[in-house]
Amino acid sequence: MEAVAAVFLFAAALLxxxxxxxxxxxxxxxxxxxxxxxLSQLRARDSLRHRRMLQSTNYVVDFPxxxxxxxxxxxxxxxxxKMGTPPREFYVQIDTGSDVLWVSCxxxxxxxxxxxxxxxxxxxxxxxxSTSSLISCSDRRCRNGVQSSDASCSGQNNxxxxxxxxxxxxxxxxxxxxxxxxxxxxxxxxxxxxxSASVVFGCSIQQTGDLTKSxxxxxxxxxxxxxxxxxxxxxxxQGIAPRVFSHCLKGDNSGGGVLVLGEIVEPNIVxxxxxxxxxxxxxxxxxxxVNGQFLQIDPAVFSTSSNRGxxxxxxxxxxxxxxxxYTTFVNAITAAIPQSVRSVLSRGNQCYLITTSSNVxxxxxxxxxxxxxxxxxxxPLDYLIQQNYIGEGSVWCVGxxxxxxxxxxxxxxxxxxxxxxxxxVAGQRIGxxxxxxxxxxxxxxxxxxxxSEFVDAGELGGSTSLCDGPYTLIRxxxxxxxxxxxxxx
Numbered sequence: 001m002e003a004v005a006a007v008f009l010f011a012a013a014l015l016x017x018x019x020x021x022x023x024x025x026x027x028x029x030x031x032x033x034x035x036x037x038x039l040s041q042l043r044a045r046d047s048l049r050h051r052r053m054l055q056s057t058n059y060v061v062d063f064p065x066x067x068x069x070x071x072x073x074x075x076x077x078x079x080x081x082k083m084g085t086p087p088r089e090f091y092v093q094i095d096t097g098s099d100v101l102w103v104s105c106x107x108x109x110x111x112x113x114x115x116x117x118x119x120x121x122x123x124x125x126x127x128x129x130s131t132s133s134l135i136s137c138s139d140r141r142c143r144n145g146v147q148s149s150d151a152s153c154s155g156q157n158n159x160x161x162x163x164x165x166x167x168x169x170x171x172x173x174x175x176x177x178x179x180x181x182x183x184x185x186x187x188x189x190x191x192x193x194x195x196s197a198s199v200v201f202g203c204s205i206q207q208t209g210d211l212t213k214s215x216x217x218x219x220x221x222x223x224x225x226x227x228x229x230x231x232x233x234x235x236x237x238q239g240i241a242p243r244v245f246s247h248c249l250k251g252d253n254s255g256g257g258v259l260v261l262g263e264i265v266e267p268n269i270v271x272x273x274x275x276x277x278x279x280x281x282x283x284x285x286x287x288x289x290v291n292g293q294f295l296q297i298d299p300a301v302f303s304t305s306s307n308r309g310x311x312x313x314x315x316x317x318x319x320x321x322x323x324x325x326y327t328t329f330v331n332a333i334t335a336a337i338p339q340s341v342r343s344v345l346s347r348g349n350q351c352y353l354i355t356t357s358s359n360v361x362x363x364x365x366x367x368x369x370x371x372x373x374x375x376x377x378x379x380p381l382d383y384l385i386q387q388n389y390i391g392e393g394s395v396w397c398v399g400x401x402x403x404x405x406x407x408x409x410x411x412x413x414x415x416x417x418x419x420x421x422x423x424x425v426a427g428q429r430i431g432x433x434x435x436x437x438x439x440x441x442x443x444x445x446x447x448x449x450x451x452s453e454f455v456d457a458g459e460l461g462g463s464t465s466l467c468d469g470p471y472t473l474i475r476x477x478x479x480x481x482x483x484x485x486x487x488x489x
Contacts, residue, residue, distance in 0.1 A: 078218050081101070083103070083124060083181055085131040085132075086129075087182045090219040091119050091218045091219045092221060092222040093220070093222060095222060096281065096313060097225070098224075099148065099223040100201070100221070100223045100230070101222050103220035104121070105125065105204055106123040107205050110206055110211070111123070111204065112212055112213065112214045115214060115216070115218065119218070121217060126179070126203065133178050133179070134160075135160040135177060137153035137158045137159065142160035145176070161174065162175070162176065172206065172221075173205065174202050175202070175203055177201065177203050180196040180198055183197065197234075197235060198238075200229065226425050232245065235261075242426065243425040244422065244424045244426060245261050245422075245423050246422045246443070247260070247421055248264065248420045249413065249419075251381065251417035263422055263444045264422055269432065270372075270431060271430065272370040272372045272430060273371055273429050274428045274429055275309065276428060278309070280311045281311060282309045282310060283311075283312060286302065286371060287299065288366065291365060297328055301322050302325070308322065308406075309408060310411070312421070314416055316411075316412030317413055318414050319410060319411050319414045320401050320402060320403055321401075322402075322409050323404065323405065324407060325409070329400065330398055333363065333364060336364035337364070340354075341353070349398065351387065352395070353390060362380075363396075365377060365378065365379065366378040376411075377434070382415050383398060384399055400414075420432060
């Protein structure tokens with residue numbers, strides 16, 4: 001649920017009910033990054049994230065992105081959505097590990113009153129919206145939510161309710177309402193901001209644990225999962241947005257990136273199938289190679305079951321290998337480096353001291369090999385993190401970690417940056433390619449099916465804050481959810 005390491009949270013002033021629209025989102029980091037954050041601190045933040053993951057004719061738009069990406073800093077992404085009539089704005093954290101959009105409601109017990117993120121918190125009141133309605137147990141959407149464990153029924157008042165409890169002790173409960181989510185659409189270069197669609201979302205009346213704290217408080221959570229209660233599934237079923245989204249996160253000090261409801265189109269993207277019937281984005285990892293040499297790891301280590309598997313999670317800062325594979329992986333990297341590099345242990349982490357005259361390119365190339373022949377090639381900066389300087393040298397540590405007693409592999413922002421990633425939920429596949437995320441991207445709403453419309457991401461001017469701004473689009477038809485995403489450290 002919580003975007004601990006840099007969880008996708010997007011800021012959306014959502015846009016138009018044109019059929020099947022892709023949507024691009026802007027990523028910002030609110031504060032400058034620093035080197036030197038201890039890996040133990042990052043692991044602790046990621047562990048909270050992992051415990052809080054819930055078990056359970058198209059058009060395009062894009063935004064320029066500001067902010068700094070640095071895996072040595074822990075952040076969260078949030079977005080702004082407009083709900084109800086008249087529209088009211090809410091800042092919500094984006095979470096790829098859950099399905100439901102929920103916001104705090106006026107009668108909430110334990111909801112924070114202020115936020116350290118310098119944002120104004122709001123509360124949704126169904127009685128103040130002329131288009132709001134409660135969801136009953138007999139509603140088809142509630143029955144679907146019960147099947148996916150995202151909803152339950154109150155026998156007392158026939159009301160569709162939910163209770164989400166997370167492993168770190170935090171939780172939320174409330175009831176479901178249906179109301180308008182407001183969009184803006186672009187059609188042949190003209191921006192239209194008066195479109196909307198009806199969606200079901202949660203009205204939180206109780207929060208516990210970390211959700212009650214004010215330091216990083218937001219108005220709610222925007223679940224981006226695959227189940228029917230997710231907003232992306234609801235918009236897709238109404239023909240408003242495709243069941244595909246993409247992102248490209250910049251890894252240099254300028255940071256930022258692009259998040260798009262739609263398919264980023266690049267000729268070099270390779271795809272691998274998703275493991276079906278999983279609550280998260282699980283892939284079939286088959287092997288790992290270092291400098292072209294396959295490591296002696298039993299493929300069964302990466303197989304998917306109730307307590308193991310390989311997950312793509314943009315909400316995790318570092319990356320994690322199944323415990324059975326970790327030592328072999330680290331030993332292979334150590335064996336491949338020149339003798340001039342000193343191998344050291346720092347707080348239990350495998351690190352290396354290199355001189356200022358050297359750079360990390362002396363480290364080997366790593367390849368994660370997936371089903372369908374797709375390989376995710378990692379440069380040294382995709383698996384190493386700079387910790388500090390010692391004299392005339394610098395200390396770099398392996399950013400891949402292990403979760404003691406766990407056989408799960410999690411691919412976090414450490415390896416996702418500087419690449420286009422496409423989550424084709426409809427086609428049940430994920431694709432990627434290396435890319436300079438400061439460049440424009442082409443986006444299609446068709447997810448590889450039929451006619452596609454393309455747009456240069458750089459052609460659309462946009463604001464660099466969470467405020468709405470004027471936009472012009474030069475090419476073709478577009479529909480989009482405009483989302484300004486802020487990465488908070």
